[in-house]
Amino acid sequence: MRLLLVEDDPMAADLLIDRLRCDGDIVAYAENGEAGLAQATQDAFDVLIVDRLMPKLDGLTMVRQLREQGADTPVLFLTALDSVDDRVAGFAAGGDDYLVKPFAYEELRARLEALMRRKQLAQDTMLTLADLTMDVIARRVTRGAQEITLQAREFSLLEYLLRHKGQVVTRSMLLENVWHYNFDTQTNVIDVHISRLRNKLDKEFSAPLLHTLRGRGFVLQSADKLGDL
Template sequence: MKRGAIMSDRAMNATSKPEPSTAGRDSDPGRDPGPRVLLVEDDGKIAQEVAEELESRGFRVSRAETGPDGLSAGISGLFDVMIVDRMLPEMDGLTLIESLRGRQVSTPVLVLSALSAVDDRVSGLKAGGDDYLTKPFAMEELAARIEALMRRPNNTRETMLHVGPLSMDLIERTVTRDGEPIDLLPREFRLLEYLMRRPNQVLTRTMLLEDVWNYRFIPQTNLVDVHIGKLRRKIDDPGAQPLIQSIRGTGFMLRVPE
């Protein structure tokens, strides 16, 4: 394994306010500082090895040891990419990522986990992770994955959704149809957002229960149908072209008018 400069004590011990280490910068003060990585990992040995590998490649690494500390650092906007262990003290890694995404933090996240089943990887990506790497792993592969995440386009944060006559402001949490405001409850807003991000796609009840209600098992319930009915009555006024359509035996679709 390639070795770089040993991670500084300041970076290794940082918790609630991680700070980037300065390894690799003193030799060329005129060089642009490297990309900033937040490593949220409670295992000191793994954190040390990851930091050495990344710092040898020009990254600046800071560490948080618990979920809440990682969340506090992540929402600061100081980092270019994050590495988050799935099993963390006080707050697990997936909850941390979901909290970041809920706060509109779009920093790329690589999830580390000893859980390697397909369902585990899928849950990591559904929580908002951009990539998933299982333990044990080769440091070279981790570094390559981080570099790949850094090469992805740095799109600006999406704040508005537009589907046909519907408009949704993700910051103000408002919805309009043809300019007329629609009053939605929080769950209805989340359900409509899910539909608007997937227009003209058939969405099953299972998908909606897993992704909107975060169910990890699928109960026998008409919960989705009840909420779709309420949302339809608010979105599709009498006489207006219906947007939310039922797909017999399958689920629902938000159909965009031609």
């Protein structure tokens, strides 16, 4: 992935860039909004990671100007501002995702992957993985020859997982995108729903598709391809 990190804290940026490069990403760095805007317009990136509070040009203004110039590169805001209004302002300025500091690296990783692949997946109405098929319009799910009956929310959950098949999705991504709540819960509520979905999806089949990755999240993928993650 080609990434641009715009962050005014050089120490935090160093640490993050190290991790990203370890995972094979190509990372460019700008230490304020002005430099970030210049780089983002010059070079092509897959995703921009933008801090909100920065000298010279803050993240919101930078992204707004970028969008005005017609650039549609996905933007993930990385910020210490965590209120609902801050979040709304981030999306209004043209951000695509919003992550509050400090964050687990795996959370950022999962969200970057999701942002990169989002565009190509949004329009599909027939989603498939191995022998699993979802018809989004007819609201039918089949695995092999067998039809799987899902409740409305289970359907949304599976749809989200299918649209991000092969990617790690985190608990907070699911809570935000499937249930539309953006606060953390104290209980294992997402795990319970995942395990119920898994019961319907995998129980009667030999090859499980829905996997839990300890400390990272969940992934919908054929077992033989799990090694890449």
